[in-house]
Amino acid sequence: MPKIGRFTSDEAKADYLRIYDAWAERWPIPSTVVDVETSFGTTRVRKSGSGTGAPVLLLPGTSGNGLVWQRFIEDFASERVVYTPDVIGWPGRCVQTAPVRDGADVAKWVVETLDGLGEDRVHLAGNSLGAWMAGMVGVYYSDRLASLTMFEPGGATFAKPKWSLLLKFLAAGLRPTPERMRKLNAWLTPRAQ
Template sequence: MPKIGRFKSDEAREHFMHAYDTMAAQWPVSSTDIDVETSFGTTYVRRSGSGTGVPILLLPGISGNGQVWSPFIEGLCRDRVVYTPDVIGWAGRSTQTAPLHDGADMARWMVELLDGLGEERIHLAGNSMGAWISMNTAVHHSDRLASVTLFEPGGATFARPRASVLLKFLVMGIRPTPERLRKFNKWMMPGYEHTDEEFAMIVAGLKYRMGVPWERTITDDELARVAAPLLVLFGAETITNDPEIQAARVRTHIPSAEIEIQPGIGHDLLWANPEQVIPRFLDFVDTHDQART
């Protein structure tokens, strides 16, 4: 049965928000806070940067929030507006009031978010499970997207995830302790170690009951409906799924997609190789930009 995301107690929420605010205070550029009302609740969004190009909107990986983009935001918002929302149904400043049943609901949430921000079109980019949300938006509402970029798409986006990944998530979900979480993060992102402030926020987020549906593999018919320009970046050493299998499926159903498998890098693609990933992303965005009126 679909759930509504919430903290397990008021104390848990206060503990998380203290850690969240500590991270938020370290945001390296000036920004504006925005609350957008949607059918699924209130979505908190941070607006950074300025410029006349089509804005970028970034979605984090599972249970993440807008703070994860802090290491990259300065370069990303140099020439245009960048929105970094807290995904509704995950721990953050957004407040969920209605359940999200499936990918179509996630896409509907995204469109309502764009309407509330007053943006007709955006460049949408997502990391890990944020890539799955991005793809569902492209399936149902390509007309609202100037482009779509997927950073290391989640294990189920284009193919069934590996059994070992599902087992790790199951074990982590049953007994989520800080020690288990450190080991899990090291397994998922071997090239990156969280700062003390980041880890404190992640641990505090364990007391949040998520309200976002689990990934369902995008079907062939759905892939064929994607009309927005698509860039997919995989890490060759990722443990979430076989990047070659995923890439082949995308090429079959979206021949226009640009796909790269970067050697020597795993699921921590953005954090392990930002000097290549960020410029590649921005070049793609510039290529498919459309001046705002």
């Protein structure tokens, strides 16, 4: 059953948001922060750059947030407006109030975020799981896209994953402990260690 993303404790939330805010202060170009109300909760979006034409909206990979684009934002925003949202239900400054149940809900959340930003069409790009999310917008709301770009989409974006992969996720998710989640994350991102 889909759940609402939350921190494990008030202390964990305070620690995370302190680090998040310190990282946000390092954003290399002028930007504004907008909180957009959607039917899934409040979405935090950072707006950078200026220019004419359809803006760019960038979706991060698994458990990422809009700040992951920091090292690329100067190039992306050199000629256009670029939006880098946190993902509802993932670590960041969104406040989720309703579960996101499937790909249709993901697409609806992105489109409601665009509506809240006052944007009709965007160049939508996503990395990894964000690429799958972008693909869902293409499936359900292609009229809202000026273009669709997928950076390093996972195998499950285009094909069914192997049972061994699903079993790894199941083993970690049935009884999630900090240690199991660390092991799964280390396995998923071996070069990030």
